Each structure stands twice: as structure tokens, then as C-alpha cells.
Amino acid sequence: MSVSGLLRDIEDVGRDTTRGGYSRFVFDSSEMALREWFTAEASRRSLEVEVDRNGALWAWRPGSSMTDAVVTGSHLDSVPGGGAFDGPLGIASSFAALDLLDARGFAARRPLAIVAFPEEEGARFGVACLGSRLMTGAISPEKALNLRDSEGTTFGEAAVRAGLDASLIGADHERLRRTAAFVELHVEQGRGLADLDQPVAMASSILGHGRWRLSVTGEGNHAGSTLMRDRRDPMVAAAGIVVAVQEIARRFDGARATVGRLVPVPGGTNVIASRVDLWLDARHPDDAVTAAVVREIGDRAAEIALGQGCHVTLTEESYGGTVHFDARLRDRVGAVLPQAPLLATGAGHDAGALASHVPTAMLFTRNPTGVSHSPEEFVEAADAEEGAVALAAVLEDLLGSDA
Incomplete structure (x- = not known):
């Protein structure tokens, strides 16, 4: 299925009639509906979904060893009144990239996982990239569990209601050790690609x-x-x-x-x-x-x-702190995508939270408005497909090599 087609399936989930755009907060009804969508799309592709100790969704091939894995994905939550692409574009592009690889009959030497991290925006509990920070141990379970939303509900309470075991929330070093690389595709949150007239870019760094x-x-x-x-x-x-x-x-x-x-x-x-x-x-x-x-x-x-x-x-x-993405992985992605410019970003991402623990890279898909965290955020359908093609090429290179 096309990226645009996948996004159309969720275009009515979490619409905010007061602010405009979308308000999809971790473990609320809208984000839970998107989690169900993620699971359904994974099932259509014969992927098995597991929920990790911190609430991230992981979709794997049945029987996969889950070791030395190449991981791609993004997040499902939004800022209040956010755009349609920040987060879900990366998830939809991951599924579309897998479809492209399957259509070619590609046989991977490494396992591939698609992940959806929770509370990337921090819009409900105030800490951005909370799921990936918990995974790496950058935030303690005690602090995370006691974060409160505007209604006074703690993250621990919300997590338990979503089916998690609060006693297991925290660092997941074993899962990090099993991850060979993480590649995140995201809508560009600026005008770099629009000004360069390019559909896809690579990330060089994230501002502290x-x-x-x-x-x-x-x-x-x-x-x-x-x-x-x-x-x-x-x-x-x-x-x-x-x-x-x-x-x-x-x-x-x-x-x-x-x-x-x-x-x-x-x-x-x-x-x-x-x-x-x-x-x-x-x-x-x-x-x-x-x-x-x-x-x-x-x-x-x-x-x-x-x-x-x-x-x-x-x-x-x-x-x-300021993140500089893994130089070796960046150069490898650059060799696969020689036309893609290298851009720094001022926006935080789960890839940045993981960067000190596993090799990470990012791709950006053009946003012609240059506007993000707003209903005016936009991606042309053709650019969305270009992003999926680029991601598929990168994944094929990483999955098809023992290096």
C-alpha cells in the first residue's frame, strides 16, 4: 500500500476541532486507536507485534531471532493541534518500504523490526522521547512513573491502564544489544529540502x-x-x-x-x-x-x-545534548542515496535518544510549507513515496549485508 493510502486510513483519528490539526497523546483513545492500526498493518504483512516494557510497539517477522536487527519506525503521538505527518509518516513509510522489499522478493540476512515509540512529543507527561529515554536508562523508572499530566494522572497509572506492568518499566539494555542499527524517517521540520528542491535528505545532527x-x-x-x-x-x-x-x-x-x-x-x-x-x-x-x-x-x-x-x-x-549521528552509518546511507543532501535539525527525535547506544541515522521527507507542529505541516504524495523508496533502499543495503 502507498504511504498516502496508509495515512488516509488514520486521517480521522484524533482530529482536534478546537485547535485544528491533531491531538494524539500517549495512551489516550486516539493514540490507542493508532496502536490498533499499527498492529493491524503489521498483521497484514505477517508480522508479529510485541509491546516492550515501556510501551513501544515492535513488529517482527515470525520466528525472527530478534538479534543483530535493523530497526526502523518512529512514533504515533502528536503535539496539541499538530500536523498529520509528524510521527505517523515514519510509521507508514516503514510499512511501505517493507512492501517494496517484499515485492522484489528480497531475502534479508538480518531481522527487520518496525517500532512505534510512545510519548515522543512529551505532550501528555512533559518529557520528550520518554519511551526511548526509558529504554536507554536516560530517565529513571521512578521519575517517569511519577510524571503527571494536566489531569493529575501519573504516567504509571496511564501505563497500567494501557496494559503495561509498571514494575518492569525502565532500561532495556538487552533489546539495545540486539539492535544493529536504527533508521528513522521523519517529515522535515523546516525548509531545507524545499529550498534545495530535493525530496529526501539525511540528518547530520540534532540540536541540544x-x-x-x-x-x-x-x-x-x-x-x-x-x-x-x-x-x-x-x-x-x-x-x-x-x-x-x-x-x-x-x-x-x-x-x-x-x-x-x-x-x-x-x-x-x-x-x-x-x-x-x-x-x-x-x-x-x-x-x-x-x-x-x-x-x-x-x-x-x-x-x-x-x-x-x-x-x-x-x-x-x-x-x-547535541547529537551527531553515527558517521559510519551516515556515510553508508549516503552511498545508497548519493543525491540526498545532509541537513542538521533543530527538532528532537527518538533516533537522537538512541544515538549514544546504537548506530542511528535519519531520513527527512520534504515539507513544502516548512511548517511543523501545526496543521499547516504537509507532505506531497509523490514525496512521501520517494521517502519510502529511499528508506527501502537503505534497509535493503543494511539487511542484505553481514558487515
Whole structure:
């Protein structure tokens, strides 16, 4: 089946009528429906699906040794109001690439697995690439199990409801040892390919990036009876911090800093908030610069909060350093795809979380809008098929060799 055909089968799953686009959060009804779709597509191709200890789906050929395996795949979850391609394109392309190999009668010397990692976006529990981070041991089971969503549900509770054994969640070094290489295809989250007029690229690196929570506390009070001079309003401080984030990041060449989420407590229209939580996303190719940006933001936030009679705390929720993909594997992919340009990316991926443990590589499929994490994200049908063809060629090379 074509990539576009596979994606059409899930185009109504998780539509967000309020934000537009899609909202598919790990272990919610939409993401669970996509997991069922994954299992059904695997079954159509005579693949057996297992769920690992952290909730990732793995599709294998029956009787496969699951050793020295070449793995491809991506994720199924989305950001709030995200696009149709971020994650599912990589899954659909993996199935389509397998179809191409089967149509050629290709006989692999190594086992192939297609994987769907959970909570790549971190939209529900706040930690990006949570499934792959758990697999590598980059986050402890205790911390992961106690992460909470906006409704107060812990990751552990949600995982158990989805059928996982919470006592088994954590590092899976044996599975990592059985993985010879991981190749992830993803929609490009930028205009690199559009500007180069190319359908497919290889990734060279991922910017170091992390998430921090700033909690500004003040004094909750009545909006009508509290004079302006008597206020300790954390919302005013939070507004100043948002502006300061932009001003500070612009002073560091190549830095990106974003406040994309802000939650006032209690959140009433006629209530002065008692606390405002805002989340900072900061990125730079040099990890030391990222640290400097965040440090300066923290210092400035403290000044702004004090000026409003408030207090602020800065807490790191997750961080991943700059990733440079395996040079040997990258060169091998480049030999298979000599026309594909090499692009760095500012977006995080499961491939980046795995890169220090197994050889990893990434392919990008052109996004003509250059927009991602938005309903405007797009991939032309012809480019989607080009991506699957490229992925099939890479997999054929990796699977067909004992090297």
C-alpha cells in the first residue's frame, strides 16, 4: 500500500476541532486507536507485534531471532493541534518500504523490526522521547512513573491502564544489544529540502535542547476589590519573563528559546492568579551556550518576579545534548542515496535518544510549507513515496549485508 493510502486510513483519528490539526497523546483513545492500526498493518504483512516494557510497539517477522536487527519506525503521538505527518509518516513509510522489499522478493540476512515509540512529543507527561529515554536508562523508572499530566494522572497509572506492568518499566539494555542499527524517517521540520528542491535528505545532527518549568508565585486575590498598588500578580511577572526569553535568546547566535505553554492557577477570569507556570524550550548546537541562555533567563526571571512582589523557581524537566549521528552509518546511507543532501535539525527525535547506544541515522521527507507542529505541516504524495523508496533502499543495503 502507498504511504498516502496508509495515512488516509488514520486521517480521522484524533482530529482536534478546537485547535485544528491533531491531538494524539500517549495512551489516550486516539493514540490507542493508532496502536490498533499499527498492529493491524503489521498483521497484514505477517508480522508479529510485541509491546516492550515501556510501551513501544515492535513488529517482527515470525520466528525472527530478534538479534543483530535493523530497526526502523518512529512514533504515533502528536503535539496539541499538530500536523498529520509528524510521527505517523515514519510509521507508514516503514510499512511501505517493507512492501517494496517484499515485492522484489528480497531475502534479508538480518531481522527487520518496525517500532512505534510512545510519548515522543512529551505532550501528555512533559518529557520528550520518554519511551526511548526509558529504554536507554536516560530517565529513571521512578521519575517517569511519577510524571503527571494536566489531569493529575501519573504516567504509571496511564501505563497500567494501557496494559503495561509498571514494575518492569525502565532500561532495556538487552533489546539495545540486539539492535544493529536504527533508521528513522521523519517529515522535515523546516525548509531545507524545499529550498534545495530535493525530496529526501539525511540528518547530520540534532540540536541540544531541553525543557524547563518556571513557577511564578504571588498572591491570589479578587480582580475587582484589589487595588493595582496592592497586587502581587504572577501573571504580570510571567508576561515580562516571556518577553525577556525572546530578548535574551536573540543575543546568542543560533539559539532558540520558546515559551509555548502558560498555565495560571486557579485560572479564573475575575481572579488574580496565585501561581503561573510557564514552560521554556531552549536549544543551541553548543550545550554550553544552551546552559548560558537558560542561566541568564533564570536570573532575569528572578529580577522580574521580585519587581512584582513575586517569587520564581526554575526546574529542569528534561535535557538532551547535541547529537551527531553515527558517521559510519551516515556515510553508508549516503552511498545508497548519493543525491540526498545532509541537513542538521533543530527538532528532537527518538533516533537522537538512541544515538549514544546504537548506530542511528535519519531520513527527512520534504515539507513544502516548512511548517511543523501545526496543521499547516504537509507532505506531497509523490514525496512521501520517494521517502519510502529511499528508506527501502537503505534497509535493503543494511539487511542484505553481514558487515
